[in-house]
Amino acid sequence: MKEPRISTKAIWAGEQDYLAFGATQVPVVHSVSYGYDDMDEWYDVAIGKKEGHIYGRNTNPTVQAFENKIRILEGAEAATSFSTGMAAISNTLGTFLFPGDRVVSIKDTYGGTNKIFTEFLPKQNIEVVLCETGNHEAIEAEIAKGCQVVYLETPTNPTVKITDIKRMAKAGKQVGAIVIVDNTFATPVNQNPLELGADLVIHSATKFLGGHADALGGSLCGPKELVEKVYHYREINGATLDPMAAYLLLRGMKTLKLRIDKQNENAMKVARYLKTVDGVESVYYPGLEEHQGHEIAKEQMSGFGGMLSFSVKGGVDTVRHLLPKLKYANRAANLGAVETIVGPTRTTSHVECTPEERAAMGIPEGLIRYSAGIEDIEDLIGDLEQAFQSLPEHLFIQR
């Protein structure tokens, strides 16, 4: 039979071995440990000679079903999971970086990731080089000087900048570096970093994979040899995905393709609408022809994603008036859910940064991140229209 397509995979893949009792849905196994009457069998499972489970910090059947599904969606040989997306990132970097090592990344990574790079890794005598996002020549030049890890995120949070994965993976390979891509914004529906040459792909499953903003989780996919090392680091350090969260993420993933298709469509229409609005200064969306990374995005993505951002005239004052007026949007820090979510970048993804750090990253204080939900587009645009119309006039001419 032909390889199933992505929607079919999202629904069926990875679950078969875990459907105990004839259940059609993966059961949530809450048991912390697994008992053995046969001492030899117990030993064989404990040393990994025989399949099975020993203790919940290491493995769990519900969690494994989740790992299987994301592994198949990313087309990877192996996958492991974590309690959060940040645990996926910190455990992966912790596995492969040692004192004296060098990591090359970009300035625009997720706020938490940026903190690992600027606050924690340097304390371990790991050299971190953060390049201008989108300046491929500069990144290549830094990679060529030698590094153990190349860490990318594309599209980035919040100005949705694009990095050419194929090109950076090639540069990384030349110096023997492990190339890691955070694929949270794109999801496997829109982008497959492994196919583009990356070694490892990370997700905050909390966002689009789960899609319902009711479970935290993270994942790592890639070749068995690398994923096993990170699994070992995680099983010892303890950032294990909870079985109930794994179940919620699995359930959410069944509708991944439907949701992402709708979010791609809604984000594009909202971006085009925002460009026509007087009070809007700039709109950032890779689907817009004038966007910095549009050409590369067209090459490496099959959809432009559900995330966009825009800056408003009048800065923080306008944001303060505008966002509370929206009826069909949660004003919250997360993204990638079925509901539309908005938030000022200075309060959400980059709250850990100082205003100076944000300015250095090219993030205006009046920037709004918009995570398109799956609502009817007429309602989303109507909602934005009434919110802009209700703004006091003076705000637009203040600057």
Ligand SMILES: *Cc1c(COP(=O)(O)O)cnc(C)c1O
């Ligand atoms: C949210 C997010 C993370 C962190 O994930 P958590 O599940 O919140 O720990 C990492 N990368 C990106 C791009 C994100 O959006």
